[in-house]
Amino acid sequence: MTIQWFPGHMAKARREVTEKLKLVDIIFELVDARIPFSSRNPMIDEIIQHKPRIVLLNKADMADKEITAEWIRYFKNQGITALAINSQAGTGLKQIVTEAKGLLSEKFERLKSKGVKPRAIRAMIVGIPNAGKSTLINRLHGKNIAKTGNMPGVTKSQQWIKVGKELELLDTPGILWPKFEDQQVGLKLAVTGAIKDAILNLQDVAVYALRFMGNHYPQRLEERFGISEIPDDIVELFDKIGNSRGFKLSGGDIDYDKVSETVIREIRGEKLGSLSFERPADLMAQEEGQ
Numbered sequence: 001m002t003i004q005w006f007p008g009h010m011a012k013a014r015r016e017v018t019e020k021l022k023l024v025d026i027i028f029e030l031v032d033a034r035i036p037f038s039s040r041n042p043m044i045d046e047i048i049q050h051k052p053r054i055v056l057l058n059k060a061d062m063a064d065k066e067i068t069a070e071w072i073r074y075f076k077n078q079g080i081t082a083l084a085i086n087s088q089a090g091t092g093l094k095q096i097v098t099e100a101k102g103l104l105s106e107k108f109e110r111l112k113s114k115g116v117k118p119r120a121i122r123a124m125i126v127g128i129p130n131a132g133k134s135t136l137i138n139r140l141h142g143k144n145i146a147k148t149g150n151m152p153g154v155t156k157s158q159q160w161i162k163v164g165k166e167l168e169l170l171d172t173p174g175i176l177w178p179k180f181e182d183q184q185v186g187l188k189l190a191v192t193g194a195i196k197d198a199i200l201n202l203q204d205v206a207v208y209a210l211r212f213m214g215n216h217y218p219q220r221l222e223e224r225f226g227i228s229e230i231p232d233d234i235v236e237l238f239d240k241i242g243n244s245r246g247f248k249l250s251g252g253d254i255d256y257d258k259v260s261e262t263v264i265r266e267i268r269g270e271k272l273g274s275l276s277f278e279r280p281a282d283l284m285a286q287e288e289g290q
């Protein structure tokens with residue numbers, strides 16, 4: 001799904017999430033484990049206020065395991081429970097209910113002492129487009145839910161999806177916008193496939209991706225593209241990859257678009273392994289510099 005985020009759309013998205021907040025006990029904030037900072041909504045704390053939440057680092061199968069563990073510690077230090085999950089394969093999902101029960105135990109005890117009958121925990125998933133919200137809902141539900149398209153004149157009421165006996169999930173997730181004004185964030189969203197290729201220049205995204213790989217995973221870059229040494233000059237690096245793969249235009253020049261498209265496709269397709277584009281240390285350094 002592509003959403004053009006204009007102020008009106010952002011206000012509407014926020015209103016929708018705020019409305020639904022009243023219905024739930026807890027929020028499951030879904031982010032991309034490869035970019036847990038850039039794939040969050042910049043106003044999430046303000047929007048969900050003091051509602052209990054669990055951050056779900058989704059697509060953990062595509063991220064660097066050690067860095068995901070660092071992110072879990074980073075959130076924990078902020079008093080936020082974070083879990084690594086893979087919604088596609090369904091791994092890590094059982095833990096969600098366990099953690100939610102723990103976080104809500106006091107509230108439910110209080111309700112019980114007031115004589116309220118025990119009930120399932122009510123939750124809602126929120127996240128930016130492409131975070132994996134539908135995949136997670138389908139996984140938790142255990143079977144595919146038919147997507148209801150836009151039907152003019154039909155008001156869609158909220159539906160609860162039962163996840164075992166202990167959890168009820170709103171069938172429609174809250175979709176919030178990413179922090180796209182920041183160019184670095186935009187590049188990270190592009191390289192992980194969260195925003196449409198047409199929005200950013202392909203070569204810009206490839207430059208970002210190659211620099212990142214050169215700094216953090218040089219060996220994988222060398223091995224994948226059959227190059228012996230990574231030059232400092234980015235054009236030289238494009239040339240080396242182009243030559244190694246034989247991406248030439250008819251006049252013999254390197255086809256930079258083909259290099260760009262290939263680099264991005266292969267990174268997204270995990271041909272260069274599991275990658276994390278953000279580390280908590282980068283974020284903390286950024287915060288200190290402000």
Ligand SMILES: Nc1nc2c(ncn2[C@@H]2O[C@H](COP(=O)(O)OP(=O)(O)OP(=O)(O)O)[C@@H](O)[C@H]2O)c(=O)[nH]1
Pocket residue numbers: 001002058059060061062085086087088089127128129130131132133134135136175
């Ligand atoms: N490898 C991997 N892919 C995933 C995972 N979760 C979701 N995906 C893929 O990510 C893409 C986006 O997933 P969706 O469930 O459509 O994301 P969404 O958040 O509902 O997206 P919008 O409808 O745009 O808001 C799909 O191609 C999924 O197959 C995961 O844990 N691991």
